[in-house]
Amino acid sequence: MTLLDYDRYCAQILDETAALRAALTGADLSVTVPTCPDWTLEELARHVGGAHRWVELIVRTRAAEAVPMEQVTGTEPDADGPAALDAWLADGAEKAVTALREAGPGTDVWSWAWERGTAFWARRMTHETLIHRADAAVAAGVRYEADPWVAADAIDEWLQLVGFVAAGEDPRFASLRSGRRRTIRLTATDAPEELDADWLFEFGDGGFRWRRGHGNWRGTAVAARAEEAPDAEKAPEAEVTLRGPLTEVLRAFYRRLPVDSELVEVVGDAELLDQWLERASFG
Secondary structure, eight states: OOSSOHHHHHHHHHHHHHHHHHHHTTSOTTSEETTEEEEEHHHHHHHHHHHHHHHHHHHHTTOSSOOOGGGOSOOSOSSSSHHHHHHHHHHHHHHHHHHHHHHOTTOOOOOSSSOOSHHHHHHHHHHHHHHHHHHHHHHHTOOOOOOHHHHHHHHHHHHHHHHHHHTSOOGGGGGGSSSSOEEEEEEESSSOGGGOOEEEEEEETTEEEEEETTSOOEETTHHHHHTSOGGGGSOOOOSEEEEEOHHHHHHHHTTSSOTTSTTSEEEEOHHHHHHHHHHTOOO
16 A cells, blocks of 8 residues: 555656756756765766666566666767756656556566566656655755655655565665564654654564554564564554654655754664664665
8 A cells, every 4th residue: 555646656757857857957967966975966867867767668568577777778868968968857757657657557567576567666766766856956955845745655665665675585684684673763743644654663583564653564573473462563662763854854764864964853772773774775
């Protein structure tokens, strides 16, 4: 269950790309992106545009297995300069959304995660563009604001991705499914009440699980916990809470804002939060 429907994801890819292009307008494209220090601002833009074209090919061809990036066409703008890059970004987003809309939400295509299908890619490209827009905003020195429903869904998706990866055999995530159980909370102070923008997640012995607001627990620890005492489903106390405006909580959670920033507040074990954000980082 997601917060947005398929049509909204498709529209949001276009909106997020338009906002990214606006952030790039007039910016020095050669500057290093502080939150992605291996890239310049132009390289960040090319990464986003390339991702859109990769997904377009996967969806348009109904790919049943992974598609090498070498098979993707149009991965470079037709000319040098900001105008060509801007047009190339717009074109890539349009192509991806056209393919997604023509395929519809129930079409089976390859993906690297738990869900095969166009719905996965519509959501993934929405948030891929949303977060890299935050990167671009920092590098360009412009204001960044995320739609609250999109931001909350981005946090939901990231927790799902962490749960998916933590359930596998990748040794990098062994610490998320072993050791003493630890509990972290994220709280947005400015979100609409109906959004229930308050997350609680646990990791350690038995796996990883999370929930938003008063919703059901999700994750690899659910089955194991269900065998415990009847009060096992009561929300545990968080050892550390990250709180603040939803846009800033989103940025901090995605490691696009230092958790010691004045824009957010950390209550409790700040070291635990730092450790989790580092361990749960991938992609």
